[in-house]
Amino acid sequence: AQSVTQPDIHITVSEGASLELRCNYSYGATPYLFWYVQSPGQGLQLLLKYFSGDTLVQGIKGFEAEFKRSQSSFNLRKPSVHWSDAAEYFCAVVYVGGGNKLTFGTGTQLKVEL
Amino acid sequence: KAGVTQTPRYLIKTRGQQVTLSCSPISGHRSVSWYQQTPGQGLQFLFEYFSETQRNKGNFPGRFSGRQFSNSRSEMNVSTLELGDSALYLCASSSVPSDTQYFGPGTRLTVL
Numbered sequence: 359a360q361s362v363t364q365p366d367i368h369i370t371v372s373e374g375a376s377l378e379l380r381c382n383y384s385y386g387a388t389p390y391l392f393w394y395v396q397s398p399g400q401g402l403q404l405l406l407k408y409f410s411g412d413t414l415v416q417g418i419k420g421f422e423a424e425f426k427r428s429q430s431s432f433n434l435r436k437p438s439v440h441w442s443d444a445a446e447y448f449c450a451v452v453y454v455g456g457g458n459k460l461t462f463g464t465g466t467q468l469k470v471e472l
Numbered sequence: 473k474a475g476v477t478q479t480p481r482y483l484i485k486t487r488g489q490q491v492t493l494s495c496s497p498i499s500g501h502r503s504v505s506w507y508q509q510t511p512g513q514g515l516q517f518l519f520e521y522f523s524e525t526q527r528n529k530g531n532f533p534g535r536f537s538g539r540q541f542s543n544s545r546s547e548m549n550v551s552t553l554e555l556g557d558s559a560l561y562l563c564a565s566s567s568v569p570s571d572t573q574y575f576g577p578g579t580r581l582t583v584l
Contacts, residue, residue: 390570392572392573394575399580400577400578401476401562401575401576401577401578402562402564402575403575404572404573404574404575407572448515450515452570454570455570456528456570457520457522457527457528457569457570458503458505458520458522458527458528458564458566458569458570458573459505459517459520459528459530460505460507460515460517460564460573461517462514462515464514465514465515
């Protein structure tokens with residue numbers, strides 16, 4: 359069964375510092391990969407997605423992610439974190455032919471220290 | 473374009489009751505999926521509808537059901553509510569299956 363692992367449950371960074379959130383997915387058919395962000399009491403906002411092509415994808419709010427097939431990873435990065443980035447971040451995968459069944463990781467809660 | 477809308481935003485029910493949640497997708501989107509989010513189980517896929525047909529179903533009991541109308545709006549129903557059904561229910565829409573899903577704000581269901 360497809361699965362997504364986000365090994366870091368909580369991460370704390372200082373404002374202005376760089377950020378990397380890790381995501382690994384189970385090997386399978388061609389994956390479509392996503393990062394979503396959720397603020398308290400809110401729905402999920404799409405940050406970026408990877409379907410095919412260039413393995414480095416740019417998203418909103420200055421985020422980027424790199425797809426590495428050999429490592430089954432899709433890590434999210436941001437060069438300089440802002441206090442407003444504090445939220446929970448979810449990595450998700452759906453496989454080609456799998457319809458809309460997104461499988462989510464358990465999420466990483468990001469805290470930003472001023 | 474307006475985003476995905478869900479109604480109601482908050483709901484309180486008692487055990488044994490049933491509940492219906494509604495989702496209006498982004499205009500032009502024909503695929504709607506539902507997810508349940510709880511602190512213990514995280515985000516779990518419930519079901520997916522496209523062109524009024526259920527295409528995929530997650531591992532939930534038969535008390536959870538849904539449907540999609542000809543205008544792509546969708547409803548999900550939970551019968552005989554249990555305490556464990558307390559969760560945030562999220563609806564997502566996409567233009568077609570396997571395309572990017574955009575989420576609504578969710579319906580917070582509390583079962584007492």
